[in-house]
Amino acid sequence: MSYVRPKFRHPQLPKNKLGYTTREYEGSLSTLCAGCGHDSISTAIVQACFELSLEPHRVAKLSGIGCSSKTPAYFLGQSHGFNSVHGRMPSVATGAYLANRDLIYIGISGDGDTASIGMGQFVHAVRRNLNLVYIVMNNGCYGLTKGQDSATADVGSKSKAGSVNPFEAIDLAGMALELGATFVAQSFSGDKTQLVPLIKAALSHNGFALINVISPCVTFNNNPGSTKSYDFVREHMDATATMDFVPLQSVISAEYGEGTKTVVTMHDGSKLALNKLEAEWDPSDRVSAVRALYNARLEGEVLTGLLFVDSKSTELHDIMQTSKRPLNSLHQSELSPGNEKLQKINSVLR
Amino acid sequence: MDPTNTSDPEYFHKVVDCQYACPAHTPVPEYIRLIAAEKYTEAYIINWESNVFPGVLGRTCDRPCEPACRRTRVEDQPVAICRLKRVAADYRDERQLAEYIPTGPFAPNGKKIALIGGGPASLTVARDLAPLGYEIHLFDEQPAGGGMMRTQIPSFRLPISVLDEEIGYITNMGIHTHYNTFVSSLRSILDKDYDAVFVGTGAPRGKNLEIPGRVEGIKNIHIGIDWLQSVAFEHTHAIGRNVIVLGGGNTAMDCCRTSRRLGGENVRVVVRSPFTEMKASPWEKEDAMHEDIPIIDNHVPVEFVVENGVLKGMLFEKVRAEYDAKGRRTLVPTGEPHVFMEADDVLIAIGQENAFPWIERDLGLEFDKWDMPVLNSVTFQSTVPKLFFGGDAAFGPKNIITAVAHAHHAAISIDLFCQGESLMNRPNPLTNLVSQKMGIHEWSYDSVVTIDKRFIVPQADKKETLKNRKLEVELGFDEATAFREAQRCLNCDAQTVFTAKRCIECDACADVCPTACITFTTNGDETDLRSRLNAPSQNLTQDLMVSELLPTGRVMVKDEDMCLHCGLCAERCPTAAWDMQLFSYYTAKAGIVVHG
Ligand SMILES: Cc1cc2nc3c(=O)[nH]c(=O)nc-3n(C[C@H](O)[C@H](O)[C@H](O)COP(=O)(O)OP(=O)(O)OC[C@H]3O[C@@H](n4cnc5c(N)ncnc54)[C@H](O)[C@@H]3O)c2cc1C
Ligand SMILES: Cc1ncc(C[n+]2csc(CCOP(=O)(O)OP(=O)(O)O)c2C)c(N)n1
Ligand code: SF4
Ligand code: SF4
Ligand code: SF4
Ligand SMILES: [Mg+2]
Numbered sequence: 001m002s003y004v005r006p007k008f009r010h011p012q013l014p015k016n017k018l019g020y021t022t023r024e025y026e027g028s029l030s031t032l033c034a035g036c037g038h039d040s041i042s043t044a045i046v047q048a049c050f051e052l053s054l055e056p057h058r059v060a061k062l063s064g065i066g067c068s069s070k071t072p073a074y075f076l077g078q079s080h081g082f083n084s085v086h087g088r089m090p091s092v093a094t095g096a097y098l099a100n101r102d103l104i105y106i107g108i109s110g111d112g113d114t115a116s117i118g119m120g121q122f123v124h125a126v127r128r129n130l131n132l133v134y135i136v137m138n139n140g141c142y143g144l145t146k147g148q149d150s151a152t153a154d155v156g157s158k159s160k161a162g163s164v165n166p167f168e169a170i171d172l173a174g175m176a177l178e179l180g181a182t183f184v185a186q187s188f189s190g191d192k193t194q195l196v197p198l199i200k201a202a203l204s205h206n207g208f209a210l211i212n213v214i215s216p217c218v219t220f221n222n223n224p225g226s227t228k229s230y231d232f233v234r235e236h237m238d239a240t241a242t243m244d245f246v247p248l249q250s251v252i253s254a255e256y257g258e259g260t261k262t263v264v265t266m267h268d269g270s271k272l273a274l275n276k277l278e279a280e281w282d283p284s285d286r287v288s289a290v291r292a293l294y295n296a297r298l299e300g301e302v303l304t305g306l307l308f309v310d311s312k313s314t315e316l317h318d319i320m321q322t323s324k325r326p327l328n329s330l331h332q333s334e335l336s337p338g339n340e341k342l343q344k345i346n347s348v349l350r
Numbered sequence: 351m352d353p354t355n356t357s358d359p360e361y362f363h364k365v366v367d368c369q370y371a372c373p374a375h376t377p378v379p380e381y382i383r384l385i386a387a388e389k390y391t392e393a394y395i396i397n398w399e400s401n402v403f404p405g406v407l408g409r410t411c412d413r414p415c416e417p418a419c420r421r422t423r424v425e426d427q428p429v430a431i432c433r434l435k436r437v438a439a440d441y442r443d444e445r446q447l448a449e450y451i452p453t454g455p456f457a458p459n460g461k462k463i464a465l466i467g468g469g470p471a472s473l474t475v476a477r478d479l480a481p482l483g484y485e486i487h488l489f490d491e492q493p494a495g496g497g498m499m500r501t502q503i504p505s506f507r508l509p510i511s512v513l514d515e516e517i518g519y520i521t522n523m524g525i526h527t528h529y530n531t532f533v534s535s536l537r538s539i540l541d542k543d544y545d546a547v548f549v550g551t552g553a554p555r556g557k558n559l560e561i562p563g564r565v566e567g568i569k570n571i572h573i574g575i576d577w578l579q580s581v582a583f584e585h586t587h588a589i590g591r592n593v594i595v596l597g598g599g600n601t602a603m604d605c606c607r608t609s610r611r612l613g614g615e616n617v618r619v620v621v622r623s624p625f626t627e628m629k630a631s632p633w634e635k636e637d638a639m640h641e642d643i644p645i646i647d648n649h650v651p652v653e654f655v656v657e658n659g660v661l662k663g664m665l666f667e668k669v670r671a672e673y674d675a676k677g678r679r680t681l682v683p684t685g686e687p688h689v690f691m692e693a694d695d696v697l698i699a700i701g702q703e704n705a706f707p708w709i710e711r712d713l714g715l716e717f718d719k720w721d722m723p724v725l726n727s728v729t730f731q732s733t734v735p736k737l738f739f740g741g742d743a744a745f746g747p748k749n750i751i752t753a754v755a756h757a758h759h760a761a762i763s764i765d766l767f768c769q770g771e772s773l774m775n776r777p778n779p780l781t782n783l784v785s786q787k788m789g790i791h792e793w794s795y796d797s798v799v800t801i802d803k804r805f806i807v808p809q810a811d812k813k814e815t816l817k818n819r820k821l822e823v824e825l826g827f828d829e830a831t832a833f834r835e836a837q838r839c840l841n842c843d844a845q846t847v848f849t850a851k852r853c854i855e856c857d858a859c860a861d862v863c864p865t866a867c868i869t870f871t872t873n874g875d876e877t878d879l880r881s882r883l884n885a886p887s888q889n890l891t892q893d894l895m896v897s898e899l900l901p902t903g904r905v906m907v908k909d910e911d912m913c914l915h916c917g918l919c920a921e922r923c924p925t926a927a928w929d930m931q932l933f934s935y936y937t938a939k940a941g942i943v944v945h946g
Contacts, residue, residue, distance in 0.1 A: 003791040006799035006916050008424040010865045010885040034790075035856040035924025043861040190857060218856065218924045230854050234902060 005029045017053035025050045027077040031070070037189030037215030037230075038068050038137045042075040044192050045106065045135075048199035049076060052247070060096060060103045064089040064118060067144045068110035068137035068215070076106075087118025090125035093132050094316075100326035101317050104203060105131065111138040115151035115170045126179040129207040131315040133199070136172055136210070137189070139217035140228035147220025158225025171297070173307055176210045177290050182313035183209035184289065186304045188233050189216065194304060197245040197272075201306065204245075206267035207313035214302060238296055240281050240289075240305035241274040266311050274306065283309050351876055351896045353905075356847065359781040362933040364893065365910050366842045368431055371418035373755035375779075375937045376400040378415060378431055379843045383795065385437055386836040388829070391446045393438035398451070400937070402474050402520075402754050403499070405512040408436025409824065410503055412631065412749040420842050423889070423912060424865070427804035429839045430827075437832040439512070452481045454524045459483030461768045464544040466533050469497020470750045471550035471741025473520050474757030475764065478940045480523040482765060487544075488525055491532035495521065497552055497741075499750060501579040502601070504608050505820040536709045540737065546764045549723075549739045550757070553747040557701040559596065563654030563661075567696070570661040571654060574605045574699030581608055581819070590694020593617040594664055596651060597699035598628035603635065605697040606643045611819035618691065619645045620664075622681060624671050637823070641816065650681060652688055654696065663692040702747045722746070729773045730760040738764055761940040777938035783931045786844055790921065793930055795841050797917040805835045844915045845933045848906060850898040852927035859919035859928055860884065865912035868919060873905045883909055 005028075013021040025046040030039050049059065056078035063069035065086035072081050080103065084092040093107050114122050114136050125132065140153040149157075152172065153165045176184050183205040187195045195213065202209035214233050216222050222229045227236075241262070248269040264272040264283055274283060281292040289308040296303035317323075323330065337345075354361060364370050368378040377396055384393035397404035411432050419428030461484050465472035468490030476486050494500060495517045499508065521527055533539060539547055556573035558564075564571060570590065574597065580586040593614040595606040598621035609617045619638065621628055625647040628635065635645065649666035656662065665688045669681040704722060709715065716724040716733040723732050723739055730738050740760040741753035763773050786794045808825045815821045827835060860868040866885035873879070879894060880887040887894070892911035899905060920928040 003921070004798050005862075005918065006864045006914050007801045008799060008864060008914060010867075010912050011424060012886040012888065013866070014886075029862070030922075033924065034922045035854065035858045037856070039861055039922075040857045043857070190855060192857070216856070218854075222854075230856060231901075 003029065016050055018055065020050065020053075022046055022050045024056060024078065025076055027072070027074040030074040032067055032074075033217075033219045035218035036067065036143075037139065037213075037217070038071050039074065040189040040192065041135065041137055041195065041213055041215055042071045044189075044195040044199055046075045047192070047196050048203065051196070052200055052203060054104060054203070058102070058104055059106060061106050061108065062089050062093045062096065063108040064110070064113040065144070066110035066113045066142070067217075068139075069108055069113055070144075071137070072106075072108055087113055087116070087121060089113070090118065090121035090130070094125065094128070094130055097130060097132065097316065098322065100328060101131070101324075102326050105133065106203075107132050107134045109134065109136050110143070111136060111140060111150045111152040111172075112142040115172060119151075123175075123179055126176050126181045126208055126210070129180075129182055129313060129315050129319065131207055131317070133202045133205075133209045133211070135199075136212045137215040138172070138212055138228070139215050139221055140226070141217055141221045143217045143220060147217065154227040157227040158223065160220050160223045160226075171293070172212045173210065174290065174293050177286060177293070177308055181210055181308070182207040182310040184307045184309075185209075185211045186302070186307060187211060187213045188237055188302070188304055189213055190230060190234065191237070191304070194239065194243070197243050198306065200245040201243070201266065201272050201309070204266045204268050204270045205309065205311070205313075207310075207315040233302060236301050238301040238303050240278045240283070240292060240303060240307060241276045243275075243306055244273045246271040246273055264309055264311055267313075272306065272309070277305075283307070284311075351873060351879060351894065353850075353898045354893070354895045356895070359779065359933075359935060361893070362783070362845045363781075363935050365845060365913075366933065366935070367418040367420050368415035368429075368842070369935065371414045372400075373414065373752045374400045374758065375935065376415075377843070377934065377936065379839055379841050380934065381438060382429070382431070382434055382836045382839040383841070385434055386796070386833055390438050390441035391443045391450075394442040394447065395450045397435055397438055398519075401751060402477055403470060403516045403750065404435050405439035405516050406499055406508060407750060408432060408434075408439050409508050409512070410499070411435070411751055414751070420840050421838060424914070425803070430804055430807070430835050433807050433827060434832060434836060436826050437829075440826050441829065451519050453522055454480065456481050456483050456524070458485060461485070461545040462543060463487070463764060464489065464539050464542070464547045466536075466539065466547065466549050467497060467551035467741075467743065468492065468495035468527070468529070469550055469552050469741055469753060470499060471552075471743070471753040471757045471760075472497075472548060473517060474754045475548050475550070475740065475761045476525050477520045477523065478758060478761035479764065480520075480525060482941045484768070486525045487528060489528045489531045489533050491530065493529050495527060495529070497550075501582050502575055502604070504578065504582070504604050506607070506611065506815060506823050507604070509820070509822050532708075534708050536715075537713060540713065540734070544736070545768050546736045546738065548760060548764065549737065549743050550741045550753070551706075551743045553702045553704045553742040555703045555705040556698065557703060559651060559698050559700060561651055561653055563656045566656040566659065567654040567661040570693075570695045572695065572697050574601050574697045575702060577697055578604060578608060581612065586612070588613045591615050592663075592692045592694045593697065594691055594693040594695075595619045595697045595699055597621065597701070598623055598630055598645075598647075599699065599701070600630050600634050601702070602697075602699035603630050603638045605699045606638055607641055608819060609695075609697065610641050610643065610816055614695075616692070617643050619643060620649050620651070620666065620691070621645065621647050622650045622669070623679075624648060627671070627679075641812065648681070649689065655690065661693060661696065663690055664696060665690055702742075704743065704746060726773075728759065728776075729763040730756060731763055731767075731773060736767065758937065758939065762938065765940040779938050780934075780936040782934045783845065783847065786917075786930045786932050787920070787926075793844070793917050795844050795930075795932065796837065797841070797844070797915070797930070799840065799914050799916050800834075800837045802834055802838055804838070805831050840915050842915055843933045844917065844930045846895075846908065846913060846915070846919060847929045847931045848895065848897055848908070849927050849929070850900060850906065852925045853897070853900055853906065854925055854927075855900055855902055855904070856924060858922040858924065862918045862922040864916065864918065865914055867909050867911075867913045869907045869909075870900070870904045871907060872903065873899070879907055880909075883907060885909070885912070887911065
């Protein structure tokens with residue numbers, strides 16, 4: 001009987017700026033079904049955080065309920081975590097972020113957790129531009145409760161039991177664009193070359209960053225006729241661009257010079273080098289993103305890659321001009337204005 | 351790269367590093383698992399089949415398997431493969447063993463074989479051929495069999511009782527032993543009615559050191575291997591207080607440690623080369639130093655200092671090692687004055703040579719320019735068709751396990767020869783591959799990888815062992831420690847078998863692999879692929895397993911180097927494209943004649 005991950009690692013694993021290997025970013029061994037797309041996304045998060053040399057103790061992971069929401073147990077084992085209630089991750093994240101803006105927040109949700117029970121919370125997190133990386137592990141079903149169709153299941157998609165979904169799907173990326181999201185991307189769990197740089201870009205974004213990742217459920221939604229299966233997604237995947245994440249102080253190498261090169265400079269100075277595949281699309285033009293997404297849908301394709309980014313966005317704390325420092329670092333002198341100030345305030349109210 | 355042909359058993363054979371490195375290809379992980387299951391007799395018999403002397407080798411083997419052990423790639427120390435072999439021998443059940451070990455009488459096949467020399471090589475040929483009905487005559491000049499295992503290896507490393515038992519298993523098969531019989535003429539044997547003759551006479555001559563004072567000091571200057579033999583046969587009981595042992599090999603280590611037990615108090619080993627380049631195994635050096643014997647390196651002998659016919663000591667020149675661009679070493683004098691070291695006795699242990707004074711040179715037997723018999727390296731046949739060689743007599747001094755391995759090959763050849771078959775018509779190894787899956791997280795081997803460090807074999811009290819040269823120093827593992835040491839084995843014979851057509855490319859295996867062995871990528875040549883794997887791939891001696899093309903146009907590439915055989919890839923694979931399958935590999939034995 002195993003189910004225990006050996007302690008040994010490859011002795012020549014590369015180290016990042018902090019001297020850490022990917023090992024320092026791992027979590028415990030996954031208990032999801034073997035072959036679940038969610039596990040690949042966890043690995044991509046580990047890789048992205050490792051490559052960005054994030055200090056694990058400066059990251060907070062938040063999630064709702066679902067197989068997807070279980071994954072924070074399987075990555076960044078040394079980071080903060082809060083596994084909240086079904087669909088309620090955005091409000092917990094909002095509270096945490098307002099209390100301590102110094103941490104890096106990664107929210108993990110499922111298509112059920114976001115597009116059904118959590119929809120009301122999701123839309124407000126988007127419109128408030130909460131500084132959070134919001135990853136939806138989208139498998140088109142409620143994996144944890146045995147595979148019922150979710151609100152992102154495409155109309156006409158066939159379930160494992162053979163029933164055909166009669167309802168229109170909610171397009172989370174399209175909706176986020178509509179709500180004014182400042183970073184929107186789509187990807188596929190089976191394509192880490194695309195997913196890892198997207199996660200790095202999202203982590204560098206100052207504001208709400210949605211990555212809607214198609215993530216096949218091997219057990220309940222990987223059958224022929226499903227539009228969220230490994231085979232279907234691979235056959236119907238289309239991309240806006242190939243993208244490389246270029247950290248601050250690195251030079252964009254010549255190989256990105258070919259093709260239609262677009263460079264986006266992020267809030268923190270890092271750059272996104274894009275080789276565009278979609279002709280009339282521009283990552284800083286929201287309308288072009290909406291159009292590209294819509295065209296892809298008409299053609300029955302899944303559009304992946306970066307869809308839209310506003311690298312100058314203003315996030316929640318700055319909009320509200322709230323404390324620049326975490327509440328836990330404020331002292332009594334700052335919290336209690338003193339009698340004189342209090343009298344002044346009171347006099348205004350009289 | 352082309353897809354790996356895993357149906358060729360040689361591919362998985364190479365993955366079992368220890369077994370592959372063992373000259374006799376002992377199925378190491380198999381016996382280690384049996385030890386963990388307290389099946390000591392079965393573990394013993396697995397060894398006995400392959401290496402004939404488990405009790406002896408469990409104490410003395412040169413253990414080429416250990417530096418090869420996979421464990422050394424993820425931590426400092428290999429599995430104590432050799433000392434676990436001793437565990438099998440120590441805890442075996444003699445009565446149960448009798449069911450496995452053939453004792454004869456065997457139906458005669460009418461063929462007669464002579465074995466010259468009674469060391470491990472000849473004894474192995476005897477063991478392999480006797481059960482097939484051969485009438486076997488073994489000649490040795492010594493009063494008992496075992497060769498250098500008896501005459502050279504000191505009893506504090508290898509008790510005589512252990513040796514006697516294991517030689518007994520062989521001689522009890524109805525071998526005609528002719529001890530105290532020196533064969534002074536090969537012709538006299540070839541002329542008799544033997545169908546085949548095997549020469550296993552070893553490399554019996556110790557090298558001499560011809561420097562000034564050698565003749566004058568002769569009384570107190572001894573050739574190491576002759577001296578050890580004379581101690582073993584109780585002709586020598588004492589040595590002077592001050593002893594110098596010259597040489598840096600295992601013989602030197604046995605000489606110095608024996609000297610400590612025979613009255614030597616100020617015993618020093620002096621070597622020409624730097625300490626790190628000495629030929630002796632690290633553990634032999636450690637044991638010597640533990641017995642208060644300093645090893646003085648970079649000292650070249652210049653002269654034996656003899657006054658009035660009495661040896662006083664030796665003069666040495668100090669040197670340092672220098673290396674040219676090709677890494678070749680020269681010892682350059684430092685220019686310091688010569689160093690004098692006091693000595694009542696000196697033991698010369700600077701190497702061994704072959705010598706065949708008893709072989710006539712007009713027999714049609716060809717010798718090469720080093721005066722060694724010309725042999726076929728696969729069949730061990732000489733230029734006289736019915737004459738075969740093996741052990742130290744074949745290609746110069748090596749060790750017991752090599753002698754045993756040679757002898758297995760020679761026995762196959764002798765059998766084929768006597769049955770009128772072509773010697774090249776050699777039988778294949780017996781191999782098998784069986785799935786170990788019992789449930790989702792359930793394998794029929796212990797797949798959990800322990801992080802225990804190598805356990806140390808306890809030793810007897812030094813005060814006692816230095817008083818009695820026959821008292822064994824190492825005590826062997828107790829059963830509980832043996833179990834934990836056995837658990838350190840990674841079960842490298844539990845092979846990761848990949849079926850490309852089942853793979854849906856979900857990446858689960860690549861994600862879960864603790865040592866990042868698995869990569870899905872586009873194909874390329876080997877150097878290119880190695881540069882694009884998920885983790886550095888620098889050990890070129892280990893193969894890449896490359897799959898057939900997968901639907902996305904990529905291939906699965908597994909670097910065998912760091913695989914822990916933990917089975918997680920197979921556990922996480924939703925389609926059982928990975929499976930853990932137990933690979934067995936038994937080298938062919940004499941008696942399996944392939945007609946073709
Ligand atoms: C001091 C010392 C320590 C060693 N320690 C180890 C160790 O720890 N582990 C290890 O693996 N190896 C060790 N070795 C090496 C090992 O002993 C030999 O490699 C091995 O014994 C060779 O086996 P063999 O059968 O070829 O010949 P041998 O063991 O040398 O046996 C040859 C036999 O043939 C006899 N013989 C020779 N000529 C004739 C003749 N003309 N007529 C009749 N009989 C004859 C000899 O008397 C001898 O008994 C050691 C060697 C020495 C010298
Ligand atoms: C308030 C509440 N309602 C319903 C449930 C039952 N439930 C658990 S998980 C889940 C759906 C999860 O789907 P999704 O978010 O897509 O996650 P997946 O398992 O597919 O990754 C539901 C409905 C619950 N746990 N809590
Ligand atoms: S770990 Fe076990 S099977 Fe693997 S090389 Fe070492 S002893 Fe042999
Ligand atoms: S058995 Fe599989 S998971 Fe384990 S180390 Fe080997 S390749 Fe990796
Ligand atoms: S886990 Fe199995 S199906 Fe998935 S990529 Fe690995 S071998 Fe292929
Ligand atoms: Mg879901």
